[in-house]
Amino acid sequence: MSSEFEISRSITIGQYVPTDSYIHRLDPRVKLLLFVVIVVAIAFNTSYIGNAIGLFLSLYLFWASKIPISYGLSGVKPAIPFIIILALLQLLFQGQLFSGGKVYVDYGFILITSESIRLVVVSAVRFIEIIFLSSVLTLSTSTTQLTHSIQSLLSPLKKINFPVHEISLITTISIRFVPTFAIEMEKMMKAQASRGADFGTGGWWRIIQRTKETFPIIIPLFNIALSRAEDLILAMESRCYTPGGNRSSYSVYKTLAKDYLVLLVGLLFAYLLIFYPFPF
């Protein structure tokens, strides 16, 4: 019964797991760049084999970074309903657009072909791959490292007055507060439940009821977020933060030979995923 309130456990974003593996020690900029490139490559790849390779890669990364796969699975779990709904919609309504291959069902507007099944399976797997990859990225890279690398990768944009540092700080703070708000939300759900509110008794298919259930939580959560933000501004200002000001950096990253090697392998991998004609 207790599980319905334990939101903070199922959130993998912003939870750094320090196992000090090879993956952890990579230059975070290389990791972030490769993450983006490989996600794009996965999005381009429409073959079964290509996505199986992608899935294998993401599982391998969990192993290589010594992070228990359960972290990745708990990230996938809340996405399952979406994956299922998306798959159903694609299966029922997108058959006309992907009408190639063998026809299995042709009933009214519903057309299910081997191509549309491929679309459904591949996009579901893709979804899982991307969740896994982003979990590995955020679990093996501290958010400060991540934002430092966003900052460093975007820094050429400073020339056109793009607020690079501000963007990266906003990102850090929002990620930093994810677990805090999850814990807050748990408390709130318990408080509401102890006063007789219903959570999760409606069955997942009763979408309207379940949406209504969240209002007494979402609204106070907003309230709390705003007052926290106000406090945070004071604390940051007290520590001499000036928007747009120059800052020095605590973490400095050196790109070593091994980082370049990993970058090269990763780019090659992405190239193959996009351009190699997989037979199946």
Added chain:
Amino acid sequence: MEPIIRLENVSFSYKINEKTKVSVLKNISFSIIPGEYVAIIGHNGSGKSTLSKHLNGILTPDNGDVWVHGNNTKDTNNKRSIRQTVGTVFQHPDNQIVATIVEEDVAFGLENIEVPREEMKKRVDEALNVVKMSQFRHRPPHHLSGGQKQRVAIAGVLAMHPDCIVFDEATSMLDSFGRKEVLQVMRKMNNMGMTIITVTHHMSEAAEADRIIVIEDGQIVMDAPPREIFKHKQELKNLQLEVPSVSQMAEGIHQQFPDFSTELIQEDEFIDEVMKFSKVEVI
């Protein structure tokens, strides 16, 4: 000695809308001398928190001036040097931690004032050492207890090498264990020569200080060492304040045994007095 912070006839009001203003501080003046340990007490809504926000220029007075090391907080050019001189630790441990790793949060302020990296490393190590959080340096803050988070926040301020730290109800969200941890750190820093200003409504905490300023309705009503202040039990009661529990107990015992001193504010003093008494009784 030249005061580190000097308030001269400070008045401040919050604007509710165009017409109504709520006056919070009324003509407050006092000075704080380097190395002092000052507690500011007052009940909720007395203006003590607003006052503490004036000490490093987060708020500036409507009338009057606040001087930090001779710099007026109204001058925006002084902002940075003022905030480097006077650091603040706030009430909510969670709402003042910016980074996702302890040591990087401690470095946040140093990054803002553009301290070179080598120096930064040294200062972060030092600050974490003072608050005894070195072994947690790579932890994410949400895995720490309230007292530990607050010590991280203190380290973040400490690393900037301020001359004075303001604790704005910094212990009110903590359990008694966490409070003890933070109080120990405060005492330690004061012994190192740091000026400490603590805004609190825990009287036992105020008793730790060398000087207490009592605020009521935006004005200073008492300004004296704790022992003096806690003699005025009735006045404090009228201000909705209490004396420390140690003093209350001493008072209770005094009613039974008139020789028992009522002027006790520290735990160890109380224990000594009890020891003295029990010896007399036995002999």
